[in-house]
Amino acid sequence: MADEDPVFETTTGPVRVITAASLFDGHDAAINVMRRLIQSSGAEVIHLGHDQSAKAVVDCAVQEDAHAVALTSYQGGHVEYFTYIRQLLDEAGCEHVRIFGGGGGTITPPEIRTLHQSGISKIYSPDDGRTMGLMGMIHHLMGLASEVNLVGDARLASIDGPVTPDDMAKVGLLMTLSESADDATFKAAVDKARSSDKEVPVIGFTGTGGAGKSSLLDELMLRIQRDNPGKKVCLLCVDPTRKRTGGALLGDRIRMNSLSNNDLFMRSLASRGSGSEISANLDRAIEVAKAVGFDMIFCETSGIGQGSDAITSVADHSLYVMTAEFGAHTQLEKIEMLDVADVVVLNKYEKRGSEDALRAIRKQVRRNRNLFDIEDEALPVVATIASQFADGGVDRLWCKLSDIVGFEASEPVDEMGARKGVIPPERIYYLSEIAATVREYHAGHEAVAQQLRLCQHLETAAKHATERGAKAIAADLQAQIDEILESLEDARKDLAEFRSLAEQYSTGEFTYHVRGKPFTVKTTTESLAHSDIPRVALPTFADDGELFSFIKKENAPGHFPFTAGVFPFKRTDELSARMFAGEGEAERTNRRFHYLSQGQDYVR
Incomplete structure (x- = not known):
């Protein structure tokens, strides 16, 4: 700076x-x-x-x-x-x-x-x-x-008795005191706010930078809420302070979609020169969370290196999150957390090389802990895909963690590491199916249009032959026309209805119905030069094939395939008002709507 x-x-x-x-x-x-x-x-x-x-x-x-x-x-x-x-x-x-x-x-x-x-x-x-x-x-x-x-006097005075996790503002103030107050002030505030003396498990969440710790933590929160509704969970997430500016980006919340549930409380902490992956006052923040009665506490560190294990000094249990990009297998021998973590998590298991990495991590954990006589599934190693909905690996991680802390957990449904697309396999080609259906629709009607065109030409030829006295030729042509018309009954009906509609439009007025209610509208508008301009301009094709193609691809407004709109005409007897809605309860939006609609002839 x-x-x-x-x-x-x-x-x-x-x-x-x-x-x-x-x-x-x-x-x-x-x-x-x-x-x-x-x-x-x-x-x-x-x-x-x-x-x-x-x-x-x-x-x-x-x-x-x-x-x-x-x-x-x-x-x-x-x-x-x-x-x-x-x-x-x-x-x-x-x-x-x-x-x-x-x-x-x-x-x-x-x-x-x-x-x-x-x-x-x-x-x-x-x-x-x-x-x-x-x-x-x-x-x-x-x-x-x-x-x-x-930490003004008025705010400090608000802590005048026991505080619970539901008192978010007071818990937030206590967390601020844990970072900034002297020992005497902090101890006095915590003693006054204490509402619980129960034992609370503290889970340390650590791992390399970019391993997906926050995303994985978010997925765990969803499972905790599902299996243990009403349990209060505190999340303490540490990010590093930049030495040059003294500022910090505390960005873990951007991954935490589960925080809309108020049973979760999250506090972001900066390292503030601690020289470690945890804040110097993380232990005091944990003390606050225990004192106000949270049921479980998660502490997430910033990204760590091979020899870092500071989280073990404040957490009862720890999880180490890593990816397959750890380098040569010998690098695993240098990672301290593979010795001490209660569970080792290989996240982003969908990436190339993850299966080999999982085997290597399991071998290293076996060697580190002398666990040579148990199955792979019993090892404290789990492969997860935190970015995947309802991932079976995250389910298994929560099962292992719930056994450690004594919480309820549902049985996993999917296999660990099973890769699932956003679209189910049986529907993976749904876009091509839609495109094929549309192409078949157009191809089928193009064939009908060709038949209509041929029939129209044959009718013209038959009429000309009759006028010239070529009765045999006229009879043969009429036989061909009758044969073609057998398959064109619906198409000829569509043409007749469209021409009838065009004739109604030309009269200057048109009546249509919406939910059984008739609406009569003018089909023209007057220009500044007092000329009548059609509000809807319909084609005047003489060729039946061209007209049929138009009907099936575009048609008039209010008619299938509704390319030109759902309603035949735009309403002119009411004012459309764009409103901002979605904030707050429905009653608030409704009051604003009534206020903005005052004096309008039509309100929908």
Whole structure:
């Protein structure tokens, strides 16, 4: 960091900022740039990714006890989204959390004023970008966020009795004290908040960087919730602090899809110069989780090397997660965790070379622990594919872990390491089946169109022969026509109905029915030059084959195959209004709908 760059510190250490893109918003390029700059300014950034609901953002801010939330919104529902987050934070007792946002030109100046009046700390506009500059906006955000005092007297006074896992804001505050308070203050707070003295298993989750620890942990959480509903689980996930800037990317939450269940509590911790894969205060965070009554505690470390085993100093049991990319088999002899881990997990088993790697790991574990007289399946080695839905390997891992900690576990259904595609094998060619069906549809109707064209030409020839007095030729042609017409009854009916429809359109009015209700509409519109212009322009093909092809490929609006639309005409007697829905309970959306619909003639 350059010498002239400001340093932002708070009463509890680095600024903690939640970053995300709003619900229904897939535009994450801007928030990715901003969160990198916020991190480079010394903040601990908890990144959630894109398409995040207000509840997900607020739950994260409460559990992480953040100073600020920084969001981007380009989907048009920003006023509702930001104000709802403010409301939920206030209801959770987190009025101190600052909210920052941006959306380029999507958020207009009047809307920015409305949001500022609603308690949003700052919405950055394109004008702010021009006047303040990119780093100016980042420093402005960091300056306002650093003013928040997470351990003020009023907040500390809120811990006035036993705290349970359901008191997320208080648990979050206790976690903050575990990272920043002196021993006396921390001990006093924990003693006051203690609601449980039961023994709680602490599971250490460690492994190489990029091995899929967070994804695997997420899959385990889904199985814990399925087999042990109501059990409270605390997740403590450590990521490294960058020495150059003092900032950290705490990105494990982006993989944790199971956190929508409030039986799970997750706290992201930065190593903060501990010189290890765990935080220097991880033991105090574990003490908090035990004191408030969680039923199980998971501690996930940052990526480790061959000789690292710091997790064993704080965990009762440990899992070591690795992949097949460990190099030569002799490298396995150097990995300390193969000696001490309760379970060794070979993740990403779908990758090439994983079967050989599994055999090598099993051999090394046998040698390390002198387990030469048991079957492979009984070894504490499991192969998993965490990215695969309902993976049998993860099921077996949970069975082994549940036996260790005394939780319930369902029997695995699939085999360990069984590779399953997103599409079942019997349906793997469904797209080609759809394409083949469509091709057959068009080919069949093209053949009918050729027959119609031939029949029309024969009728013209027969008429001409009759006029010339060639009765024998005319009779032969008529016989051919009669033979062809036997297979064209439905096609001729379609042509007659279409021509009748075209004639109705030409009268200037047309009546159609929707759910039995008649709607009469004008089929023309008047131009500025007072000319009648058809609202629907139908073809005037003289060739029956061409017309039949049009009917089967496009047809008029409101008719099969509905290429031109489901309804015959666009409604002109009501105003369609695009509304932002999906945030909060249904009653909230319904109230907003009624408010926006006031005075409209038609409401659907």
